[in-house]
Amino acid sequence: MxxxxxxxxxxxxxxxxxxxxxxxxxxxxxxxxxxxxxxxxxxxxxxxxxxxxxxxxxxxGKSTDEPGFEAKSVRQRAQKEAIAALAAGLVRPGTAIGISAGTTTWTLARALDEVPGLTIVTNSIQVADVLRGANQPDRTVVLTGGVRTPSDALVGPVAVQSLRSLHLDVVFLGVHGMADGPGFTTPNLTESETDRALVEAGRKLVVLADHTKWGIVGISTIAGLEEADVVVSDDGLSDNARETLIEQAGELMIAETAETAEAEEA
The missing domain is CATH 1.10.10.10 (Winged helix-like DNA-binding domain superfamily/Winged helix DNA-binding domain)
Structure with a gap:
């Protein structure tokens, strides 16, 4: 092991x-x-x-604890990059996708530079900034309105209303925690409502969550484990977590992280 x-x-x-x-x-x-x-x-x-x-x-942490974007961005960087690279392979040119707020989904946005013709809907200021700077003249980026959270997500009635009129091919969802029973959760009640609207707008749901998210439960459920068509995590995910996700989610994809042999044996 x-x-x-x-x-x-x-x-x-x-x-x-x-x-x-x-x-x-x-x-x-x-x-x-x-x-x-x-x-x-x-x-x-x-x-x-x-x-x-x-x-x-x-x-x-408390079920309502919500770290800021900067605090979360330095955690599990290697895992997030590996997850993003694997998830980017699920994005097809010319499709309409949704990307939720979060540092893992932000990392995914950075990995989409070479995919042409995308229409991307997001409620994340950070994700929108990354996509705006990409050299893709045929790309359309739609940023929902809403009230800003500590994690730089735009949430609330304005965001929900804009999402309910959309139809997306794939939604990529970042989560605060995932567990058997509560499912995919967030510590922000308003953000969970917005994320649910984003999930409902997509024909396919892909959840991006590194192994440290397993066993964490936020105050509000976004979606059940069974609602995910694909869960992309990393190779630090425990066997028990893998078994649960394989049983309940549509598909589990494990990203291999590049670490030195010394770190592997430590």
């Missing part, structure tokens, strides 16, 4: 039970005490767990 996969298992267990013990993880993962402690150090450095004597406790 690779380091990212071990860490995903540890994080999922910490979130499920509230705490993990080094001794238990050694047995479960079949690795040394030192390896488990290094994994906990990595998770603690990311602010995902708090180390305590003999193990670690989960740090789960």
């Amino acid at each position: 690779l380091a990212r996969q071990r860490q995903a298992v540890i994080l999922e267990e910490a979130r499920r039970t509230g705490a993990v013990r080094v001794s238990d993880l050694v047995v479960r993962l079949g690795v040394s005490d030192m390896t488990v402690r290094r994994d906990l150090d990595v998770l603690a450095s990311r602010g995902l767990v708090e180390k305590v004597y003999g193990g670690a406790t989960s740090i789960v």
Whole structure:
């Protein structure tokens, strides 16, 4: 098992039970005490767990916590780039697509420079800025109106009304969290309504979410796991999460992240 996969298992267990013990993880993962402690150090450095004597406790933000765009943009960069590159292959020239707000969808927008003839609808100021700067004279970019959130999404009645009159080939949705039961969620009630309108406007739903989103539950559900035609995640996603998504979503695509052999063995 690779380091990212071990860490995903540890994080999922910490979130499920509230705490993990080094001794238990050694047995479960079949690795040394030192390896488990290094994994906990990595998770603690990311602010995902708090180390305590003999193990670690989960740090789960409130269901209404909403980090700003800049804060989120520095997290899991390699994973987001790999996810975006894989998802970009699902975009066909000359189609109409929707892109929700979020740092992973923003990374996808940057990966669409070579796709001609697109009409792109988004409620993200950041995504619109990226698309506006692309050298694609035959591209149309539609930015919904609305009220700005901390994550630079435009939400509310104006955004919802504009989306309800549209028909899109594919919608690419970024999410705050995904879990068995609650599905794909957000910490912003108004944003969830806008995202649902975007989802309903598309014939196909593609959800982009790195492995750290698994087990996170925001206050409001955007869509159930079964509503996703495709989920694109990265190779740090745990086996349990993969099994759940394969069973419930239409298709699971795993992006391989480019990391050094030293990082893989750490």
